[in-house]
């Protein structure tokens with residue numbers, strides 16, 4: 001490991017910003033590149049000129065975590081406002097509460113069940129003939145039965161993944177996706193909130209250190225690695241190797257923006273479970289900042305499709321074919337020196353923001369520790385497989 005010299009970081013998203021700051025604080029000169037015109041990666045927020053609404057440009061981001069160190073960390077750079085994600089869904093002409101909870105069950109079946117009664121009822125709905133579910137569909141049918149599956153899981157999943165739930169592994173639905181109480185808080189984490197001035201402002205403050213220099217609109221090329229003592233790369237793993245083993249599969253999103261004078265849907269997120277509706281959900285961004293008041297409104301219709309060469313990769317698909325290719329890229333990366341692949345694209349995993357920050361802090365600490373011991377840093381601090 002080269003002890004002296006600048007550190008190169010690819011990507012000014014959460015991964016790059018947190019690693020960059022930790023290394024800058026330890027006295028390193030840090031050069032960060034991002035090919036986009038802005039910092040903050042996919043968490044980027046921007047205030048809409050016309051309405052004043054804070055827009056989550058790459059889709060809605062809600063901060064939630066049980067990790068108190070990460071919570072303290074983000075609060076150092078931004079005041080977090082209380083925010084609970086309460087998602088609704090429109091299915092077959094009715095609006096229901098998500099995740100499926102006692103209210104949803106009672107409304108859907110026209111009942112007034114108490115928790116124990118609902119639990120027993122759902123057990124009578126569950127398809128017990130399926131002993132060892134192999135697919136998402138079988139898993140859902142075994143957990144909740146056909147009626148809830150059709151209304152709340154089938155259509156949405158099909159639109160989200162672009163294939164039938166019979167082609168998806170059972171592992172996607174790990175636990176019983178139903179609550180037998182009236183808790184409609186989408187996330188079950190101890191800390192939840194929204195940065196008062198948006199994620200881009202927060203990440204700008206993380207990057208604000210005299211040892212950090214950020215170059216925007218600048219794509220990092222593999223040959224530049226030699227200019228640095230070590231590179232932390234939060235771009236796509238397959239992209240770094242020029243897609244040598246073929247592109248790793250991703251889903252991308254298209255956002256169709258429309259403006260509304262007033263309150264369009266009365267909540268931040270409305271899902272659409274019916275397959276006849278081509279989009280998966282509508283997000284109304286002003287409801288992500290409930291402490292602000294805006295007359296006008298900015299909404300996004302969200303469509304999911306397979307990611308092409310020129311699209312933004314959002315969700316790693318990670319089915320069997322992708323995992324086989326991934327193994328080839330991991331082997332290739334492990335043969336490299338002086339580079340560590342990090343973050344959601346560098347390790348081809350879906351990572352929530354809190355996990356991204358946790359991993360970035362651990363990676364920076366690991367690097368500093370190894371540097372002091374004269375040991376080298378591996379290609380992956382967190383294995384993609």
Ligand SMILES: Cc1cc2nc3c(=O)[nH]c(=O)nc-3n(C[C@H](O)[C@H](O)[C@H](O)COP(=O)(O)OP(=O)(O)OC[C@H]3O[C@@H](n4cnc5c(N)ncnc54)[C@H](O)[C@@H]3O)c2cc1C
Pocket residue numbers: 010011012013014015016033034035036040041042043058059060061062063064218219220221234235236253314315342343344345351352353354356
């Ligand atoms: C639709 C959606 C909704 C989400 N909602 C939530 C949520 O509600 N809560 C939550 O906790 N998490 C959410 N997440 C996850 C969150 O977006 C990630 O945790 C976070 O973006 C990961 O940060 P990162 O720095 O690893 O990657 P990114 O944010 O993708 O940053 C990587 C950066 O690298 C740059 N880059 C790539 N290659 C190069 C190159 N060769 N040269 C220069 N620059 C390059 C890119 O331009 C990008 O800016 C969501 C994700 C998606 C897709």
